[in-house]
Amino acid sequence: MLKRKAVTDSSSSKRQAKTTAISSSSTEPWELVLNDGKEAIKEKDFKRAVSLFTRALELKPNHATVLEYRAASYEKLDQLNLALQDATTMIRHDPTSARGYLRAGKILSLQKKHKSAVTIYKRGLKNISVHDARYQQIKDMLAAAERILHPSPTHDPMRYLPYDIMSTIFSMLSFERRIQCTSVSQSWRSFALSWPGMWRDLDFSDKKISVATIKKYLGHAKGRHVRRLSVRSVARNKLDKILQLLIDEDCQYLNILELSDCEIPVTTFLRLLRLIGKHITYMNLDYATLTMDAIVRQVIPRCPKLTHLTVNGVPDIADITKQAYTTADNDVELHQLTHVRIVMNDVNNIKWLLRKCPKLELLDIKSEDVRFNDIAETVIHESLNSMRKFRFSRAILDSSTIWPAAGVDSWVSKTNHRPSDTSDGLEAFYIVSDPSFTGSMLRGIVQRSFRTLKQLVLRDCRSVGDSLAHLATSPGLPCLEKLECGQMEEDDIRTILTACPTLQDVTIGFTIGMTDNAMSDLAANVKKLKRLDITGCPHVTGVGLEKVVKAHRSTLEKVNISQCFRISVDAIEWATSVLGKRVLEANFNTRSF
Template sequence: MPRTMSAVEYQELGKKYYKQKEYQKAVDAFTEGIESMSIPSVGMLNNRAASFEKLEDYKMAVKDGRDMIKIDKKDVRGYLRTGNILQKMEKSQVAIEIYKYGLKNVPVTDENFKLLQSMHDKLTRQLSPPKAIDPFAVLPIELVEMIISYLTFRNMVTCLRVSMQWKRFLISRVSLWTHLDLSHARRQVSVAFVRDCIRRSQFKIKTATIHRFTNSDVLRSLATTCKSLSTLDFLSGSIAGDSLCEVAMCATQLKRLTLAPHIEISLDAVTQVLRHRPTLSHAEFFSINSTGIRADWRVDLPNLQTLTLTASTSCSNPSSINLNLPSLYARAPNLAHLKLNSWQTSPHSGLLEEQDFTPLPSLTSLALTRFTLSTFPRLPPSLHTLILSSDNCVNFTTLSPLSARNDQNALDAHLPLLRDLEISCVAGIGAGLFEKLLLEDGNSGGVEEGERGGSKLMRLSLANADIPDAVTLFALLSNPRLAALSILDLTAGPVDDEAVAALITLFPNLTHLNLAKTRVTGVSVKALVKNLGKPGLKWLGVDYCMGITSEDAVRLARGRGVEPKTNTSKFKVIRSIISA
């Protein structure tokens, strides 16, 4: 007999019977609706499963639940319905597996994801043994110590309160206290606690991360008594320059010292620390505040390999600070990683000399961020990573001296080992200068003969660079040394759908691509996903691309294993950055 109602009408009829507790009639109505559809809807199956459940026909209810999961793995209803019925059938272990499967497939943004998580956790607790077994009672001591070593320092300290047995064991294991890590402290750390940690280590602390602790006397004691102390990282607090110098003098084996951005230190104190502790190989100062000072690098620093010098945001006149960089390069010839951030070089301090890095033959990483450039810097051929960026857009074609010097410096700066290049917030990087910078042949002084051709770049960022048009951009990107790029950032560049088609051809190996603030549309997203998707492209940045007006392209990207980051007026705001 032909059906006289639509699927929607059968569903409404079934719901009416269900409310009236006529569950068999509800099942019949839902069945008619399901059979009238080419593909059953999850909602219809869910309604019929609920009716079967009321009739205690759990086998049929579970079948409908599994069919719901098959039809749409991202719909949380199938997992909740199936898991609940399996629990009633006393098949709790199977129910847990259903919940686990759901947690892998249901988006965390689903409003019922937390309910699914709580059902899984609740059932897991119910199936746990009624009494926990103390691992100290059944495991070898060596294995317990290895397990504890994987905990964060804060969690290990929390374990002291479990029982007296745990406390005695933890205090007695010297190796667990050789790394003092206060980074997870939520409030001010007491002097007594730090002293206890020093004693528990038997004065063998090797690394210390200081946070929410400011007692200078205890820090001096730490540096004096722990002869193996090699690393000191300050994340917060206020330590005076004199106190820091004393700590550095006492820590005779200190190799690494870092001060977080909100810990201010004078330039004079920086030079004194390095002067008194020439053993340092890694030093980072993120908030240097001083005026009218010329840095005095009095001693040789042959061990120094990594150095970060950042001007404080509260510094009223950074240009009055003379870093005396030529003297630093002469004192630390083995520098491999150098970062200079937020400095305005003084016009009376040998400006061109300060931007000549060729005296550092071992330099592999150079980052000049928000650093005043008077000309294209002279660079050593040993560089693997080069970062040039400025808050105020620097134009290499108008710098003084004239652009001829820029061209010559770029030519002299042949970088055959370069693999990571970032040129952000600058202008005037025409194809000519870029080609000279990435020249494949020519002067490669200090480089082995087999490397003269130049290595392939793996990462390139031209974010917010003032590139006039797509023609100029692709003249830059057509350089042979860019053929193997895996990470590319063209934020705010002259990129549209036509340009994306060229990108796909030029860079088939891309894994991360940032096209934020460009003119691309959903057409570009689909083309990128289709041509560079699995197993290649993994991350796509399309923040503030107002040409993307539909979420279809975003869904397609996620379905192909690409994580798109969007921030438009039509989508949920997610601020993203590219990371190598």
């Protein structure tokens, strides 16, 4: 059987060889060479392909197909003049065929000769039939070439918009975007370099930049236009050169100076402040190589208009009240400070700061060693008279703040004076990670500020008990918009949510007191809920989530139900379909209950 199969296969091979021989004998020699050239193109051996097509043309002169293949090979070899010659020959010998015009037009476009390409395409449309399959293709190529040759006119806004409008548009861009705008066109560059606001905000905090580049920018600014300089993580030698540039360019109207995480050359820095520090209103020295002693005794006195001071991570001396320069009240002037963010680990230092800054409106204190109980009497009975926002945290790594980052226009120009339409009184009170904070302390805060309090954050404060629920009803919190708390009973949470219809931002996490009944109160009583975080609440189900989503679907901006394991997948999918993926956050990585 195997022998018979072998004989059959042998006979088949002989018949195939015989058929191939007959086929080869019927093919003309130039066609064989043409086929070899096609194989060379498949192998991307274009030099060999050109040689084979040339040989084929010797056997079959001026054949259109061979000419087209050779022109394509020349094009791959970037020999465009030779490719154009073959395309021209195709047109000359067959003027009614579209192939020559398409090939010639393409090559002329590659040579950037768009006018000649347009001429070729128009000539082709005149000579070939409108019924030709490639007629429309030539029309499309003609339109593309004409668009390149005659581009539509552009409208440069610099030529039409008034100066004031362009100035307003540029003022809304970041400094980096403004620099990018100088590369758009000559008119944009001319406007940017001459516009005074271009160099007001020199913010280099997000990237490393050379001293030469800063020198060039300051040269354009001519010193007087600079209002802000922000750098981060700069070594001593480089920062010394930058500060000297500010002195040399006479940047005497500097309002904001941010030198976070920098090695500050004290001599040059103090000289800078002495010469051009009279207009500085905001200073950020976070994690700078300065001591609190130097900041209080040498830096602040050289900046008489300084109102905003940030000095997180600066070494704190043991007891600032025992220093010689603080024996007399006139020795240290801090009365101008209104916004302070600071790390202090000595209770006497904090009390001294509160006494020395009677005009404080916003205060953010971080301390590992001091408890709020140690300074409660000073804060409640003395400092809250003028303060609008207070934040005390025992978590040093907690970097959040209760006021926005500084900006030339948004902070310095608008916060030197309290708006006339803002009522006096505490608006925001934050306590973070302090078990010593008790209900009686909260009562002292709320009773003094319940008419103005809008933000109340009690994060990781386990000693408050049911005081907040009682205070929500008497004296009440009629303006409360943001609430963050935890570890409360269900009745207390429901009382708060019922008594505070003005709430917009609610965070009650990791507590068994947050239930579907509390969610129902949130849906029924709160008027305009924007943000809700109930992370880790084990008794909330899809029923409670559904009530809140239906009641506040038009206003909700963020909902976090992570680790709420009783909320079913179906409920999450429904809420996502109603609110959107960006609004609903639901992560279930580990089970906490």
